[in-house]
Amino acid sequence: MTQVLASRTETAAAVEQISFDRLYRSSRDDVYAYAAGLLRDAGAAEDVTAIAFERAFRRRARFDPRRGSARAWLFGIARNAALDELRRRKRQAALVEEPTDLAGIDAEHPVERSERRIAVARALEGLGARERELVALRYFAGLSNAEIAAVLGITESNAGTRLHRVVDKLREACDGVA
Amino acid sequence: MESHRNEPGIVAELEALRPRPRPSFVAELDERAATGFEPREGTLGAGSERFRGLFAALSWRRLAVPAGAAALVAIAVATAVISISESGQPHPEQRFAESAGGSPTPPKAVPTHAREFSVPVPEVSESAGGELSAGSAGGSAAADQASSVGPYAARVRHRDVERSARLVLGVAPDEVRSAAGEVLAVVHEYDGIVLRSSTRTRDQGRAVASFDLLVPSRRLSDALAALSQIGPVRSRSDAAVDVTAPTIGLQERARDSRAKVDALIAELEAATTASERESIESELGAERDRLARLRSRLSAMERRTHFARVSVRVVSDPEAAAAEGGGWGIDDALGDAGRILAIAAGVTVVALAVLAPIALILILALGGRRAWLRRSRERALGRSPATGAE
Numbered sequence: 001m002t003q004v005l006a007s008r009t010e011t012a013a014a015v016e017q018i019s020f021d022r023l024y025r026s027s028r029d030d031v032y033a034y035a036a037g038l039l040r041d042a043g044a045a046e047d048v049t050a051i052a053f054e055r056a057f058r059r060r061a062r063f064d065p066r067r068g069s070a071r072a073w074l075f076g077i078a079r080n081a082a083l084d085e086l087r088r089r090k091r092q093a094a095l096v097e098e099p100t101d102l103a104g105i106d107a108e109h110p111v112e113r114s115e116r117r118i119a120v121a122r123a124l125e126g127l128g129a130r131e132r133e134l135v136a137l138r139y140f141a142g143l144s145n146a147e148i149a150a151v152l153g154i155t156e157s158n159a160g161t162r163l164h165r166v167v168d169k170l171r172e173a174c175d176g177v178a
Numbered sequence: 179m180e181s182h183r184n185e186p187g188i189v190a191e192l193e194a195l196r197p198r199p200r201p202s203f204v205a206e207l208d209e210r211a212a213t214g215f216e217p218r219e220g221t222l223g224a225g226s227e228r229f230r231g232l233f234a235a236l237s238w239r240r241l242a243v244p245a246g247a248a249a250l251v252a253i254a255v256a257t258a259v260i261s262i263s264e265s266g267q268p269h270p271e272q273r274f275a276e277s278a279g280g281s282p283t284p285p286k287a288v289p290t291h292a293r294e295f296s297v298p299v300p301e302v303s304e305s306a307g308g309e310l311s312a313g314s315a316g317g318s319a320a321a322d323q324a325s326s327v328g329p330y331a332a333r334v335r336h337r338d339v340e341r342s343a344r345l346v347l348g349v350a351p352d353e354v355r356s357a358a359g360e361v362l363a364v365v366h367e368y369d370g371i372v373l374r375s376s377t378r379t380r381d382q383g384r385a386v387a388s389f390d391l392l393v394p395s396r397r398l399s400d401a402l403a404a405l406s407q408i409g410p411v412r413s414r415s416d417a418a419v420d421v422t423a424p425t426i427g428l429q430e431r432a433r434d435s436r437a438k439v440d441a442l443i444a445e446l447e448a449a450t451t452a453s454e455r456e457s458i459e460s461e462l463g464a465e466r467d468r469l470a471r472l473r474s475r476l477s478a479m480e481r482r483t484h485f486a487r488v489s490v491r492v493v494s495d496p497e498a499a500a501a502e503g504g505g506w507g508i509d510d511a512l513g514d515a516g517r518i519l520a521i522a523a524g525v526t527v528v529a530l531a532v533l534a535p536i537a538l539i540l541i542l543a544l545g546g547r548r549a550w551l552r553r554s555r556e557r558a559l560g561r562s563p564a565t566g567a568e
Contacts, residue, residue, distance in 0.1 A: 024211050029199060036197035046203050053207070054215040083555035090558060120191040129559050139192040170188055 006141040013155035016075075020060050023070050024053060029080045030071075037136030038082050038129065048085050071148035075143060079151055084127075115172075123173030131166045138163055189505075254524040261518060337477070340419045342394050343402055349409035351384060357492045358387035360408045365391050368401040371485070387492040392485040401501030405490060412493065421479060428476045435469040471533035 030054055036045035051125040052080050055066060056077050124135065137143045199207075200420045210216065313502040349357045365372055377387040406414070442462040449455040526555055 028204065028207065030202075032199040033197045036199075037561070042197070042200070045197065046199065049199070049203075050207060050210070050215075053211065057211075057215040080555065087554060116187070117191050117194060120188060122193055124192070126197065133213050133559065135192060140196045141187060167188060170192075173189065178473040 017069070023056075025072060027071055027074055028053075030143075031074065033140035034075065034078060035082050035141040038133050039085060040132075044085050044089075045122060048078065048081045051081045055081065068150040069147060071143065073145070074149045075137065075141065081128045088160040119174045120170065123170045125167065126173055127169070131169065134159075134163055134166050135170075180484070245412070246420070253522055253529065254526050256529075257522045260521050260525065266560045278322050336422075337420055338422045338425045338483045339395070340421050340482045341417070343400055343416045343486065344397065344416070344489045344491075345402065345405055345414050346412040346491045346493060347405070348407040348412045351494035353409070354385035354387055354492055354494050357408050358389075361387070361389055361405060361490055361492065364401060364404045364408070365393065366391075367404070368397045369394055370488075371403065384494045386494070389488075389490040391488040391490065393488050394439060395484055395486045397489070401488070404526060405488075409492065412495070421483060425476070425479050428472055430473040432469060432476055435465060435472055438467050439469055 028049070032045055032049045035048040035052075039045050040046065052074070056074050059118065061079070063070060069071070110154060124132065127135065134148070137148045138145075143151065145159045146156050146161065148163070149156040154162075180196065203270055332379075347357065358375070362372065364370075364373070370391050372389060372391055374390040375388065378383065379385045402416075437464065440457055442465060446455060446458045446462060
């Protein structure tokens with residue numbers, strides 16, 4: 001009886017480990033992209049990514065599929081870690097954010113596309129943190145509107161509306177640059 | 179320029195601007211993933227992360243089983259401790275014997291349900307005429323009653339206490355007669371007096387033996403303890419009435435009466451005329467009658483305090499037969515099980531009374547902390563500035 005229970009526990013742990021590995025592999029770069037997009041600091045984004053996966057790994061037993069997808073759960077943890085980093089920075093010093101590497105864009109792409117990209121990048125820099133977070137979740141991390149809604153604790157339609165407004169704002173900013 | 183107006187174009191540019199991690203960071207993170215994400219020293223909140231990790235790894239569902247098991251074990255241990263400590267306490271009969279100044283006697287095995295022991299609270303009151311009336315008075319120690327009588331008697335050091343007791347013993351039907359013999363032997367041993375005794379046999383072999391006894395008050399406790407050894411005690415009640423005040427009142431009235439008689443005798447000797455002598459003799463006769471009545475009442479009162487009235491009933495009891503023959507039976511088992519369950523329920527209620535407020539405070543504190551943390555994080559996000567012109 002004890003052996004059967006132990007065997008079942010080991011099997012459950014193995015399944016849990018495999019599914020977490022799958023989540024890690026599929027979300028590692030997305031989590032980093034989200035954190036870097038929100039914080040605009042590569043070093044802090046790396047720390048936040050590492051902390052997010054540490055926390056998620058330890059809390060993996062608490063994940064309840066009925067409450068949302070695994071990615072939404074993971075990004076909820078990553079968001080808390082990123083916001084904790086923002087709080088910590090505010091307590092310690094003024095936020096020093098890295099500007100987008102526009103030189104790299106210029107070097108890698110044709111002139112016309114580079115101009116466009118530079119305009120979008122500058123427009124992105126002009127967004128507030130909340131708007132930037134939406135962009136990071138949607139276009140950097142690749143979350144669906146439903147997943148964004150779950151991460152932010154809002155309705156799916158609200159998430160879609162907010163995203164639409166942010167894209168409109170970006171477009172207007174790009175037009176202004178042009 | 180047109181492409182800027184085209185949303186899909188902006189989306190494509192946004193996706194192209196997606197930050198990508200350094201390969202060295204990816205390699206390092208992969209390595210940590212393979213080893214279970216141990217917090218790195220020197221990184222953001224590594225110490226607190228390790229501490230939190232101890233609790234974070236446990237889900238509520240996983241915590242519930244060991245927590246429930248621990249609670250059950252705690253209740254079982256507390257119940258066992260209380261049961262053992264209760265069984266180590268002296269039997270009510272022993273407590274009575276000790277409180278009454280007698281020597282404690284080891285009680286015979288008495289079934290739990292038979293341990294009916296009552297010590298009525300003394301109810302003593304002094305009437306306006308100085309007579310003391312007592313209802314169902316009780317209590318074992320006379321000193322305890324000093325506060326319940328008037329100030330007149332309260333100053334008296336020696337207390338006159340009238341005692342009485344009722345005892346019902348249950349024995350096997352065929353043992354009633356031998357038990358009755360043992361009762362008489364105990365009365366004899368303690369210099370008691372049998373006022374009345376009777377033995378009746380009823381249907382189906384059931385028998386009852388009744389005794390009205392007088393036992394010297396100073397030996398009452400020992401006598402009751404000895405009587406309780408004859409068979410399982412089905413019920414027992416003891417009563418004590420403090421009669422110090424009426425006794426003193428009678429003594430003083432007798433003393434006054436004696437003095438008046440002496441004075442009348444002196445007056446009689448000094449009387450010179452026949453009519454005067456006749457009047458004094460008449461008064462003297464009445465006073466002597468009064469003195470005799472007072473002395474009679476006083477001696478009756480003294481008898482009542484010197485001897486306790488004890489009523490003993492020995493009844494045939496099939497349960498007693500089972501207890502004598504088989505020892506611990508199913509009824510005893512049920513009784514003990516009920517007692518243990520009652521103790522366990524009591525322990526649970528006490529534990530809940532202690533833990534529930536603590537748990538409530540913890541839940542409120544945790545809820546408050548989470549709400550504060552959520553607001554604090556959202557505030558940090560709201561205050562985060564844009565680097566460009568917003």
